[in-house]
């Protein structure tokens with residue numbers, strides 16, 4: 175028991191801390207530096223990218239948690255590092271540096287805290303990482319008091335009273351760890367089986383076939399990798415659940431405890447089990463929190479009105495503990511050495527003596543948002559729902575129903591012709607998709623916690639608190655009865671969670687749509703335009719009929735229209751799968767047409783009509799590029815004669831070339847195939863190399879998902895009247911999007927552009 179004040183008991187004790195760049199570790203480091211100035215610390219920190227461990231610690235010391243310490247020490251914590259009061263060792267848990275031989279206490283905070291990591295990664299950090307640390311301690315010659323930060327939820331899915339002590343199970347952690355490591359190799363092998371690869375390719379083909387074979391392969395490979403990760407995440411969750419834990423996180427944390435008990439039996443060992451750790455009640459200041467933890471996403475989703483109900487039992491207990499109480503208990507436990515081979519266990523929780531029910535949590539948070547509603551950019555002040563607690567089965571059913579309805583609506587919208595209204599529907603469906611995905615993810619993750627009726631006992635922790643020196647009770651106390659839930663939630667925690675978001679939206683201002691800007695960056699910049707649907711409101715079949723019918727006799731005209739009408743459904747199906755094949759089918763019908771006559775028809779009859787279909791916005795954009803000195807290129811799948819009315823606007827026209835026999839008649843074949851999907855992008859890259867074009871500075875204008883490779887080939891893609899698939903990509907990538915057709919503006923003449 176701690177008879178002496180903590181500062182005295184820990185003075186001169188060298189403490190090694192892992193995880194000091196994380197939430198709990200940072201709070202612990204702050205208390206050590208602020209309140210225990212005679213206790214030197216050694217931090218094991220990994221480098222991140224180009225930032226060394228040392229610099230990461232400097233960044234941590236410059237953060238808000240250390241404000242009061244900076245104020246006290248005259249705003250410079252550098253000397254703490256330079257003097258060696260804080261020693262930094264660079265290393266990852268799977269590649270630790272040599273540890274000093276004079277460590278008195280190790281506090282192991284580092285861990286994989288996501289609920290659903292891939293099973294091998296969960297084991298690698300939480301189990302192997304812990305074993306590596308113990309091995310490094312052993313090799314160093316230090317014989318410290320080892321303090322292991324675990325979680326109260328290692329209790330798993332048991333119900334009722336949970337005592338502090340060794341977990342009661344017979345699971346072989348060594349076997350589980352070995353299997354977890356092997357599962358990745360198995361998943362990688364399975365993902366490459368012929369059957370599985372055929373599934374990825376078929377799925378990729380359904381969405382990407384119009385773009386070309388390479389896009390299909392890239393998508394199939396992306397799906398394969400995603401499948402491997404999902405398989406390993408599912409394996410972690412299901413293995414954990416099959417053995418009685420809630421998820422991979424609590425499963426691996428429980429395995430780590432047993433690994434510690436067995437491999438560190440020669441050391442004094444303390445296992446700390448905090449429940450859900452949230453923002454500080456008092457230190458370093460009320461509301462201090464780092465990153466989003468367990469309850470924050472839920473609180474924010476509730477404030478945004480995105481959480482209509484909750485799977486929990488209203489009278490069930492949600493066990494939350496402020497981070498400073500966890501830190502205080504950790505310091506008291508660190509100063510209290512158990513005998514080697516007889517680990518001490520402390521559950522740091524609130525539920526045992528100051529329970530917070532889900533209902534009270536909801537009522538307090540609801541009241542907060544009624545008084546301080548969140549403001550959404552497009553929805554104004556949000557009205558928060560009152561939960562009805564329909565039970566987890568019902569919430570599950572509601573999400574399923576929402577999912578089904580969404581899938582049906584999405585199928586319909588994706589197959590509708592493009593229009594402003596279809597894009598609006600797509601936008602609102604995407605918003606609903608985001609909400610449904612959020613609900614599904616959080617429902618699945620939190621359901622076992624919300625349904626759990628665990629009552630943690632904290633008798634040992636209370637005894638530890640009661641053993642504090644009287645002078646320490648106020649600054650270092652951790653009795654959860656000191657928490658006034660109304661004050662903590664309404665005055666401290668929820669405002670702390672909401673504040674960064676409010677600050678961020680104030681910084682961002684109203685949502686702005688990305689806009690197109692034509693920069694004057696020289697003649698190696700090109701602006702590539704697609705024709706049908708972008709420059710002109712036309713399509714291939716319509717253009718074919720414009721061009722072909724005037725050339726035919728009356729009876730042949732009627733026959734041609736009938737045959738085209740009959741072929742249309744087949745063409746549409748082909749177009750969805752392979753646009754080049756579809757174009758070839760249409761162009762076969764030019765067989766026998768006179769090329770000279772086609773060109774005459776275009777010049778004399780079609781040109782005026784086509785020019786009325788030329789978007790005035792397109793003409794304006796072309797003029798802007800011309801004025802900026804850019805090279806203008808038209809790339810189209812249409813046949814060359816059809817480009818004659820607009821060819822004068824461009825420096826270069828790339829179109830499908832009809833093959834012509836010695837009598838000047840079209841053969842129905844092509845001398846140059848139509849450039850579509852990937853072939854457009856490939857042509858552009860090749861031409862850019864030849865001509866020295868700077869594609870990163872260049873522009874492309876197009877309207878359909880099949881143009882994605884072309885749009886991705888340039889640095890300045892612009893999307894015009896997009897179909898639903900392209901609309902979604904453009905929103906995600908924040909590409910400028912313009913409506914060129916169906917809006918009336920005065921068209922500048924073509925002559926004015928040249």
Ligand SMILES: NC(=O)c1ccc[n+]([C@@H]2O[C@H](COP(=O)([O-])OP(=O)(O)OC[C@H]3O[C@@H](n4cnc5c(N)ncnc54)[C@H](OP(=O)(O)O)[C@@H]3O)[C@@H](O)[C@H]2O)c1
Pocket residue numbers: 192193194195196197198199219220222265266267268282283284285286287299303323324325326427447448449450451452465467468
């Ligand atoms: N937060 C809670 O509600 C809660 C509740 C109960 C128990 N706990 C336990 O408390 C401990 C700390 O949690 P936290 O909330 O502070 O987590 P956190 O904010 O995610 O921090 C995790 C820390 O672990 C470090 N880390 C992770 N993998 C590492 C590796 N392979 N090598 C070296 N360092 C590694 C991270 O370093 P980087 O910065 O380099 O990533 C970071 O410093 C964990 O053991 C957790 O299980 C947390």
